[in-house]
Amino acid sequence: MKTPTFPRGVHPHDAKDATMDKPIVILPPPEKVVIPLHQHFGTPAEPLVKKGEEVLLGQKIGQGKTLFSANVHASVSGKVLAVEDYNHPGGYPVTAVSIANDGQDRLSPDLKPAADPFSLSADEIRDRVREAGVVGLGGAAFPTAVKLAPPKDKPIDTLIINGCECEPMLTADYRLMVENPLDVLRGAELVRIASGAIKVIVAVEDNKLRAAEMMRRHLDGIHADIVLLKTKYPQGAEKNLISALLRREVPRGGLPFDVGVLVQNVGTAKAIWEAVSLGKPLVERVITVAGSGIGEPKNLLVRIGTLFQDAVNFCGGLAEDINLVVMGGPMMGLAQWSLDTPIIKGTSGILAWRTAFPAAEYPCIRCGRCVDHCPMGLLPTLLAKFVQREMWPEAEKWGVLDCVECGCCQYACPSRIPLVHWMRLGKNKIAQAKRKKTA
Amino acid sequence: MTDLLVPVITMTALGLVFSLGLVFAYKKLAVQVNPRVEKINAVLPQANCGACGFAGCQAFAEAIAAGKAKPESCPVGGADAVSKIAVILGIQAGEVVKKVARLHCRGTHQAAPKRSQYFGLQTCFAAHIMGGDKLCTYGCLGLVDCVRACPFDAMTMGEDGLPIIFEDKCTACGKCVEACPRNLIELHRLEQNILVFCRSKDRPQASRKACQNACIACNICARACPEAIIMKDNLAVITDHKKIPPEKIPEIERCPTGAIGRLKKTNEG
Numbered sequence: 001m002k003t004p005t006f007p008r009g010v011h012p013h014d015a016k017d018a019t020m021d022k023p024i025v026i027l028p029p030p031e032k033v034v035i036p037l038h039q040h041f042g043t044p045a046e047p048l049v050k051k052g053e054e055v056l057l058g059q060k061i062g063q064g065k066t067l068f069s070a071n072v073h074a075s076v077s078g079k080v081l082a083v084e085d086y087n088h089p090g091g092y093p094v095t096a097v098s099i100a101n102d103g104q105d106r107l108s109p110d111l112k113p114a115a116d117p118f119s120l121s122a123d124e125i126r127d128r129v130r131e132a133g134v135v136g137l138g139g140a141a142f143p144t145a146v147k148l149a150p151p152k153d154k155p156i157d158t159l160i161i162n163g164c165e166c167e168p169m170l171t172a173d174y175r176l177m178v179e180n181p182l183d184v185l186r187g188a189e190l191v192r193i194a195s196g197a198i199k200v201i202v203a204v205e206d207n208k209l210r211a212a213e214m215m216r217r218h219l220d221g222i223h224a225d226i227v228l229l230k231t232k233y234p235q236g237a238e239k240n241l242i243s244a245l246l247r248r249e250v251p252r253g254g255l256p257f258d259v260g261v262l263v264q265n266v267g268t269a270k271a272i273w274e275a276v277s278l279g280k281p282l283v284e285r286v287i288t289v290a291g292s293g294i295g296e297p298k299n300l301l302v303r304i305g306t307l308f309q310d311a312v313n314f315c316g317g318l319a320e321d322i323n324l325v326v327m328g329g330p331m332m333g334l335a336q337w338s339l340d341t342p343i344i345k346g347t348s349g350i351l352a353w354r355t356a357f358p359a360a361e362y363p364c365i366r367c368g369r370c371v372d373h374c375p376m377g378l379l380p381t382l383l384a385k386f387v388q389r390e391m392w393p394e395a396e397k398w399g400v401l402d403c404v405e406c407g408c409c410q411y412a413c414p415s416r417i418p419l420v421h422w423m424r425l426g427k428n429k430i431a432q433a434k435r436k437k438t439a
Numbered sequence: 440m441t442d443l444l445v446p447v448i449t450m451t452a453l454g455l456v457f458s459l460g461l462v463f464a465y466k467k468l469a470v471q472v473n474p475r476v477e478k479i480n481a482v483l484p485q486a487n488c489g490a491c492g493f494a495g496c497q498a499f500a501e502a503i504a505a506g507k508a509k510p511e512s513c514p515v516g517g518a519d520a521v522s523k524i525a526v527i528l529g530i531q532a533g534e535v536v537k538k539v540a541r542l543h544c545r546g547t548h549q550a551a552p553k554r555s556q557y558f559g560l561q562t563c564f565a566a567h568i569m570g571g572d573k574l575c576t577y578g579c580l581g582l583v584d585c586v587r588a589c590p591f592d593a594m595t596m597g598e599d600g601l602p603i604i605f606e607d608k609c610t611a612c613g614k615c616v617e618a619c620p621r622n623l624i625e626l627h628r629l630e631q632n633i634l635v636f637c638r639s640k641d642r643p644q645a646s647r648k649a650c651q652n653a654c655i656a657c658n659i660c661a662r663a664c665p666e667a668i669i670m671k672d673n674l675a676v677i678t679d680h681k682k683i684p685p686e687k688i689p690e691i692e693r694c695p696t697g698a699i700g701r702l703k704k705t706n707e708g
Contacts, residue, residue, distance in 0.1 A: 084642060091570025093641070335569070337555035421560045428568055 033305030042068030167329025187269030293352030
């Protein structure tokens with residue numbers, strides 16, 4: 001059978017060799033962690049601790065008040081240094097809790113393991129996941145508990161566990177699948193129980209054969225299909241994944257549950273397993289530190305709130321002629337201005353390069369490569385022109401809001417036009433106009 | 440001879456019939472236009488800037504004639520246009536307050552250090568999405584969205600990295616106010632010369648590091664004139680301009696960073 005995939009997309013060099021065979025190393029907990037109260041999609045959490053207070057590992061320090069929010073927990077034990085604005089990977093300072101690590105990792109008594117996790121009801125699983133502050137670890141950091149509670153009229157029939165990791169250079173999810181396949185599969189089983197899905201599919205790109213093999217070997221008793229997909233970017237974007245595996249199309253502006261599908265990242269599945277079985281909140285995650293500017297690229301298990309500087313130092317430090325530091329993958333990552341920034345739940349990697357910035361931009365030659373490669377089937381060149389001319393109604397009609405900002409168009413553009421920047425500008429402008437209208 | 444006569448008669452007859460049709464249409468199908476609309480429209484500046492809230496000067500003129508808008512809503516025409524419209528309508532002209540746009544930031548290249556190099560799209564809005572390149576995340580980004588938006592050539596980019604607003608050309612249409620993603624531009628009365636030139640809500644230590652001219656919430660101005668100036672979110676806010684007596688201005692201007700005070704030069708934002 002032909003390897004399934006989605007239409008269009010691009011084939012960047014996967015560049016995963018540097019860290020692919022490096023086991024996950026535990027980064028020694030740093031002396032200070034800074035835990036932002038807004039690490040997820042939605043409203044920020046409200047602080048529960050004050051300066052000078054003692055906190056324990058796993059203690060809740062931020063309460064998500066609304067549905068689209070997530071709890072935040074202390075990732076070390078020690079004394080709260082401050083609750084104030086701190087640098088955030090998003091570019092704007094966000095209220096964060098700084099904790100001085102006492103090095104003892106005293107556990108919070110609130111953590112309650114479950115005797116038999118698989119006998120829990122869907123609601124109990126959901127409550128435990130919500131309490132543990134689990135969010136999507138693929139990068140968008142969408143609160144998982146919301147995803148586990150689909151609307152009544154839209155039942156979930158298929159659960160997809162996303163192990164594609166289509167971003168070049170990142171290997172965190174791959175190492176997780178190789179080293180912890182059982183936890184991932186158990187997490188998947190819990191998600192299946194909570195969502196009521198019938199079928200479970202674990203999707204892995206065909207450049208990660210070993211991960212697929214390890215998952216298959218540990219399947220015992222858990223019903224899941226391990227499916228190999230073609231290595232292509234952005235295979236791991238959920239709408240493309242659904243199209244590749246099930247040939248279902250998520251409607252415009254819709255979510256996967258509109259077509260009866262739930263997609264969870266492998267890291268999230270593992271976090272769900274730990275949250276439900278051990279009562280362990282989301283206080284650590286696996287990241288990849290790589291790129292030409294990093295001394296020794298590594299896969300690290302880090303505490304949430306560790307500063308980029310500590311992680312980079314552990315990996316041999318930055319080269320002197322560094323040009324660009326990015327949080328996330330090379331295609332969709334966010335450029336960072338300082339290493340004095342905490343690792344958040346959505347940080348999948350820290351990449352640093354010495355390469356020079358791309359050369360100047362040339363006029364559009366109307367070659368149509370962006371159109372050929374857009375996985376959402378949009379016309380990026382046209383949309384960029386609408387945005388440049390501030391033709392908002394036209395831009396919206398032609399689907400600028402459906403852009404997932406994957407960067408394929410810009411990658412394919414021979415004139416190096418920053419198409420994604422224009423799209424993002426347009427999306428934000430339209431969103432702002434809508435907010436003004438409702439306000 | 441008859442060869443010529445037939446077409447001439449035909450054409451004349453046709454012309455007569457069509458002109459009768461036109462006369463009929465003119466008399467019976469005429470749209471009753473309020474004659475005042477045209478007169479008002481002639482007085483309006485024809486900038487079609489939309490500052491009044493209507494789609495251009497014609498629509499505004501119709502709204503005035505219908506009593507749905509006040510002539511004072513056109514900031515561009517000013518007192519001159521309002522008094523002329525008042526004569527046309529036979530009403531008492533309301534008081535016209537001349538306003539100008541003012542920039543509430545003094546984060547020049549010198550005062551506000553950069554935290555990174557920005558390579559993205561050269562518009563303020565795009566830079567604002569990513570946090571901009573200044574250490575201050577509230578200050579002017581200097582990528583001239585406001586200058587591009589100005590339909591009256593009343594703005595230009597200064598050498599110090601902040602836009603310059605020409606008072607004489609500014610008509611207070613509000614296009615720049617809308618264009619600024621950080622809401623740094625506001626419309627103020629021309630004679631209103633004491634303003635807070637900062638919008639930073641950072642903690643005092645952070646804002647001091649981010650900009651030499653930032654408000655550091657030291658409270659000197661609020662103590663000097665508590666009835667008109669309050670501290671809100673680490674920022675001085677003038678609640679009522681009219682309550683600031685002139686004799687208190689020197690005391691307010693003791694601000695250690697110059698974040699509050701009078702305009703230094705007329706062109707300053």
